[in-house]
Amino acid sequence: MNLVGTPKELNKTAEYLKSEFEMKDLGKTKFCLGLQIEHCVSGILVHQSAYIEKILKRFGMDKAYPLNTPMIVRSLDVKKDPFRSKEDDELVLGPEVPYLSAIGALLYLAQCTRSDIAFLVNLLARYSSAPTIRHWKCVKDVLRYLRGTTDMGLFYSEKSTNDQVFVGYADAGFLYDPHKARSQTGYVFKNGDTTISWCSTN
Structure with missing residues (x-):
């Protein structure tokens, strides 16, 4: 308790x-x-470094070279966008590739302490029904990014709440997804300097 x-x-x-x-x-x-x-002396740090190490080993990425960013640059040309849907000449990944398991593990992480991967994980989850090798490579890029940022988390300062301001931000990109003509919506709420609630969805 x-x-x-x-x-x-x-x-x-x-x-x-x-x-x-x-x-x-x-x-x-x-x-x-x-x-x-x-x-800590000045507050509480909430992170999931042990969980990250666990999923890195689970998907064979515990010794991979870390990346500085979780996502590669997208192309303005929809035909070259690595996040486009499966094409006719591409094969769907078989059950031997744990795409759905990886997405599930990353979703839990993105919802608990890692808002920095929330958008990308939401994007990759859209291809769960027909993932390709392109999408799997992007999943592995997220895991490589996590390997270099295992200690990142949320810090809650012990400062009085009277000194902290509750602020919320929201945005929506009209037709942000050029492949399916859908908008992307996101929000983040902060208490002082700490993010306490966030979401990225289409």
Whole structure:
């Protein structure tokens, strides 16, 4: 059980629970649902480095050369865009290529702590029904990017919330997807300097 509150509230609640149930106080939460929680002097860092290492080994990318960016530059020519749908002369990846498993693993990461890959993972997930070798290469590029950024996460400052401003941003690109004539929508909400909610979808 995780409790959140002031030290006084936490102690009071813990003492009450101990009086009602047989339990142990394990101290501050350090790991929860794949999230690693580091209690620093000035705040809390939430990241998923252990989870990233796990999926890198799972897909044989734990020793791959890391990339500085998660996504290659897209071409303005729709016929050369690496993110275009399957063409007639291309083969669909067979079950021996774990495309769907990789997308699922990346989606969990993108939704929990890594907003920097949210757009790209959403884009690659659209080709789950008929992925090609082009799309699989892009998935591996994301994994290579993660290998070089395993320690990135969300930092929650211990500053009083009175000093922090809640800000939201939203945008939509009309006909952003030239292949299917769909718009791309995204938003991000921040509390102070920390991103607390985000989404990228079409």
